[in-house]
Amino acid sequence: KAGVTQTxxxxxxxxxxQVTLSCSPISGHRSVSWxxxxxxxxxxxxxxYFSETQRNKGNFPGRFSGRQFSNSRSEMNVSTLELGxxxxxxxxxxxxxxxxxxxxxxxxxxLLVL
Amino acid sequence: xxxxxxxxxxLSVQEGDNxxxxxxxxxxxxxxxxxxxxxxxKGPQFIIDIRSNMDKRQxxxxxxxLNKTVKHLxxxxxxxxxxxxxxxxxxxxxxxxxxxxxIFGKGTKLSVKP
Numbered sequence: 001k002a003g004v005t006q007t008x009x010x011x012x013x014x015x016x017x018q019v020t021l022s023c024s025p026i027s028g029h030r031s032v033s034w035x036x037x038x039x040x041x042x043x044x045x046x047x048x049y050f051s052e053t054q055r056n057k058g059n060f061p062g063r064f065s066g067r068q069f070s071n072s073r074s075e076m077n078v079s080t081l082e083l084g085x086x087x088x089x090x091x092x093x094x095x096x097x098x099x100x101x102x103x104x105x106x107x108x109x110x111l112l113v114l
Numbered sequence: 115x116x117x118x119x120x121x122x123x124x125l126s127v128q129e130g131d132n133x134x135x136x137x138x139x140x141x142x143x144x145x146x147x148x149x150x151x152x153x154x155x156k157g158p159q160f161i162i163d164i165r166s167n168m169d170k171r172q173x174x175x176x177x178x179x180l181n182k183t184v185k186h187l188x189x190x191x192x193x194x195x196x197x198x199x200x201x202x203x204x205x206x207x208x209x210x211x212x213x214x215x216x217i218f219g220k221g222t223k224l225s226v227k228p
Contacts, residue, residue: 033215035216045215099207099208101207
């Protein structure tokens with residue numbers, strides 16, 4: 001099976017712009033979670049989607065949003081970018097998002113905000 | 115620029131030695147734990163998991179120990195190889211209803227000297 005894929009792998013944006021990142025889960029996985037990784041805060045949970053619905057959300061401002069399509073592919077959007085949004089954005093998929101399921105990660109999208 | 119990073123604990127071992135990486139978790143109600151390995155430029159890679167009804171689980175060259183009394187996890191790597199050099203994260207899956215999201219530890223950087 002192919003693993004989790006994320007596009008693009010690298011992005012450079014300027015403050016105030018918006019960005020959309022894409023994630024394709026492992027075939028058959030219906031839950032997609034997004035995480036932000038920074039040197040200062042480590043890995044932090046953003047949100048989780050299942051069947052096109054956001055079920056869980058971390059402690060991030062409303063500028064961070066996402067959606068999931070009927071084929072389980074997911075996108076996350078960050079509006080009005082700030083310098084502090086520079087990070088590695090990771091997507092993880094699992095079968096159904098249950099608390100006892102393993103989440104498998106993609107390679108991430110590295111976002112640099114100038 | 116980037117904010118000051120987390121000072122990752124570093125473990126340096128000689129090739130062929132055994133490595134032990136420790137982690138404290140936060141939520142006594144967590145019942146599923148995962149160790150991930152993250153190499154430079156890549157997403158976290160699943161290594162091994164353990165459920166709270168167990169105190170030990172073995173994989174290929176790796177063993178995870180769980181001590182629920184003190185909320186402590188450890189990862190033991192036998193006969194450490196240069197390819198094991200990476201940052202290792204423990205994660206607890208925080209249960210929200212039947213779903214969960216991962217809370218990650220700060221990570222430990224393992225360096226293997228040939």
